[in-house]
Amino acid sequence: MPVNLSSFEGPVCPVPIYHRDQIVMGHGSGGRMTADLIRDIFQPAFSNPSLDEGNDFASVSVPTFNTSNGRLIVSVDSHIVKPVFFPGGDIGRLAICGTVNDVAVSGAKPLYITAGFILEEGLPISTLQSIVQSMKSAADEAGVNVVAGDTKVVEKGGADQIFITTTGFGWLDSTIQIGGQYARPGDSILVSGTLGDHGIAVLSARGELGFETSVCSDTAPLNHLVDTILQASPHTHVLRDPTRGGVATTLNEIANQSHVGITLVEESIPLNPATRSACDMLGFDPLYVANEGKLIVIVPQEEAQIVLNSMKQTKYGKDSAIIGQITSNHPGQVLMQTPIGGTRLLDVLAGEMLPRIC
Amino acid sequence: MPVNLSSFEGPVCPVPIYHRDQIVMGHGSGGRMTADLIRDIFQPAFSNPSLDEGNDFASVSVPTFNTSNGRLIVSVDSHIVKPVFFPGGDIGRLAICGTVNDVAVSGAKPLYITAGFILEEGLPISTLQSIVQSMKSAADEAGVNVVAGDTKVVEKGGADQIFITTTGFGWLDSTIQIGGQYARPGDSILVSGTLGDHGIAVLSARGELGFETSVCSDTAPLNHLVDTILQASPHTHVLRDPTRGGVATTLNEIANQSHVGITLVEESIPLNPATRSACDMLGFDPLYVANEGKLIVIVPQEEAQIVLNSMKQTKYGKDSAIIGQITSNHPGQVLMQTPIGGTRLLDVLAGEMLPRIC
Known part of the structure; x- marks a missing residue:
């Protein structure tokens, strides 16, 4: 039955x-x-x-x-x-x-x-x-x-x-040639928005900050932004997403692959104020904190402005900025010009700052 | 200094x-x-x-x-x-x-x-x-x-x-058409060697058998064996490696994908004597135990013998055997003819017999 x-x-x-x-x-x-x-x-x-x-x-x-x-x-x-x-x-x-x-x-x-x-x-x-x-x-x-x-x-x-x-x-397509080895002295360096947001958002979700923050992760697919960039600058030399190790580590990799120096201008680096203050309180440098929806873009200087304008019109590129340039000086090194006229070396992230961030 | x-x-x-x-x-x-x-x-x-x-x-x-x-x-x-x-x-x-x-x-x-x-x-x-x-x-x-x-x-x-x-x-290459959906009534079913060895070898390494065994895992790359088979039978219909769930589960998948029945002959199934006795002692059916270096091969009956002969000449196919055939009867079911003239149904593995085997 x-x-x-x-x-x-x-x-x-x-x-x-x-x-x-x-x-x-x-x-x-x-x-x-x-x-x-x-x-x-x-x-x-x-x-x-x-x-x-x-x-x-x-x-x-x-x-x-x-x-x-x-x-x-x-x-x-x-x-x-x-x-x-x-x-x-x-x-x-x-x-x-x-x-x-x-x-x-x-x-x-x-x-x-x-x-x-x-x-x-x-x-x-x-x-x-x-x-x-x-x-x-x-x-x-x-x-x-x-x-x-x-x-x-x-x-x-x-x-x-x-x-x-x-x-x-x-x-x-074989007509495209992009890679960490193609940065050339004189090239401009752009980022597609505020840095370090992903790392801080994950830390806040762990309840490890000890304070409240409104930072959201930037996790996003960037392929449509890449299309926009390639249309604006068919001569784009390098694209890279600075995840673990942050922008500082990724730029060091590029400096080594291309045998060039990199100089950044600290004031030009876009930061979410909430991320900046969280990093200040924690003693982190946001240039070493992971991103999951940001691009580093390296293009010939004469194409930088048109690329920037195009990026700013996209969903994931509205806070884009030119943050520095490629130089033939100090090959393999990434230097940061500070607002008070000094220069500091940005080395590769050595060990682990924020485990299990991605 | x-x-x-x-x-x-x-x-x-x-x-x-x-x-x-x-x-x-x-x-x-x-x-x-x-x-x-x-x-x-x-x-x-x-x-x-x-x-x-x-x-x-x-x-x-x-x-x-x-x-x-x-x-x-x-x-x-x-x-x-x-x-x-x-x-x-x-x-x-x-x-x-x-x-x-x-x-x-x-x-x-x-x-x-x-x-x-x-x-x-x-x-x-x-x-x-x-x-x-x-x-x-x-x-x-x-x-x-x-x-x-x-x-x-x-x-x-x-x-x-x-x-x-x-x-x-x-x-x-587009001239090759192989998949679980291409088994046809009348086709012969071959396996490339003894079954169940991988699962028993991993269990013995865990010290969970409670007795000694000489069984070694069959873990091997089978692409060169596949080349040999395709040269011998350009009309090969199905190839599959029976890993988790074993030969019984994999054959059930094929029977469903191709809407055909499968009949196996128990006596023809190659088993390592040590694997057979380990399975007997543990109450396992070796047809449900994982393999990591075995192929199920389904070819038109008239090409079965030449494929078998070719497989037997290879390193990973020397114990190959024809173990059954595809039938238009009992579609979606895998039946086993036992030595004493009976028939038993081989169903899909339901839950977990041997966890973390691969």
Whole structure:
């Protein structure tokens, strides 16, 4: 005789209640529970023809224009930010934007993303669902598809809630040549907005500031801003998103790759007042604090103003500024001109200032 | 006056000793310590032109022959196996082979790998070095390059030693059409060797068996075996590597994707005697235990014998066997004919039998 399961309540519930609202080890088995998780959480958010085929691989097309001269651009980032939700974003938005941006700074058009999820047993499924929705929104905004995914589950205490590793790939037309090695003396250096906001927002979400702040993370996909820049300056030499280690560390990398010096003008560096005062109280230099939605742009000096004007008209570039220039002096070093006429050396971040920021 | 650092010993050592033999949070900072780790550990192992450019992205070429008709094949896998070293392999070999195999079973030639490392604070650097060397060996054997990587560090207790997420890319010529949806009634089903060895080897490394066993993991890159199969049978319909959930779960997926039935002959299934007895003692069915170096091959019946003969001549296919056939009866179901003339249903693995096996 068939039993009306819906009439049951309490301890005779046919599916243990924790199977339905928390991640359990079985969700990582590769069996029916994994399939259920894919069907209920991942497929509805990310549905696209490659993913929906249900094979262990995704088959995707690449643009056929200029194919024989183009290059595939690839970048990977693991995301371990703590806490997973913070003002202005969450680990899902971060996992998409971080990787989209690393592809975009090559000058390539980001096309596809893969995502590997490592989940801790006991993670609320509603938390996973929020994070996946956030990934979906960011992917839609960037115009990329999540074409392949994988889920593993670690027992409670073996991981911290959720880690997401994303790999992005895009197609680079061979006419574009952008990279950290192409900065030339005389070039102008721009940033696309206020610096250090992401790091301070994550710290505030941890309750580690000891004071209140209104700072929001800048986490954003920057590929459309990159398009704008490349239209304004087809001779763009370097694009880079200054994440861990901040602008100071990234500029040091560029100075070394290009064998040039860099001089910044302190007064010209855009800072959110709330970030500035949080950094003052904590003794941090905002140039070493992570960003997740900012670009460093290095272009020939004669194109700097037109690039700046174009950037200022975009959503994620309205606070853009020219902050310094490339020089043939002091190769490999980044110097900062202070308002009182002094100069200080900005070295690479040595150890760890803000752990688990991305 | 310059100080001869090498003459110092003990507590005045200028670099704390733990910085040199264990992973610390600073190795995930994106600053100097991250750069040191890349220079000392990752670069020497994986050196190739794309990686060596030092940008946040890798720029790689794709084969230009038939490009306009080809497809890019992509697959991602996170690896959390515990313990990280086990008989026959380690997490590094697994991270390369698992992803190479997922790309190869599409019929594509695997070309490139990205790797995202999540490291627990306190991981011995010698352990990381062994794992990276093992990745290098497996990548060389498969003929793929690791073109991009990322390292994050989580505080002690926030992760379990090391997690590695790899994404693989390959190029699929448009003349090849292989997938779980292409099995046809009458096709023969082959496996490339003994089943269930990986799962039992990992369990034995955990000391959870309660008895001694000589079983080694089968972790191996299978792309060269795939080449052999495609040369022997250009009409290969399905290739799949039966990892989590084992052969039984994978065959159920294929039966559903292709809307066909599957009948296996129990006596024909190759099993390592040590794996068989371990499974007997544990009450496991080896058809549900994970493999990391085995292929399921589905080809037209008339090509089965020639494919079998070719597979048997390869390193990773010497114990290959024909184990059953595709049928139009009982679509979506996998049935096993037992030696005593009975039939049993092999369902999908429901929950979790062996956690953290890959």
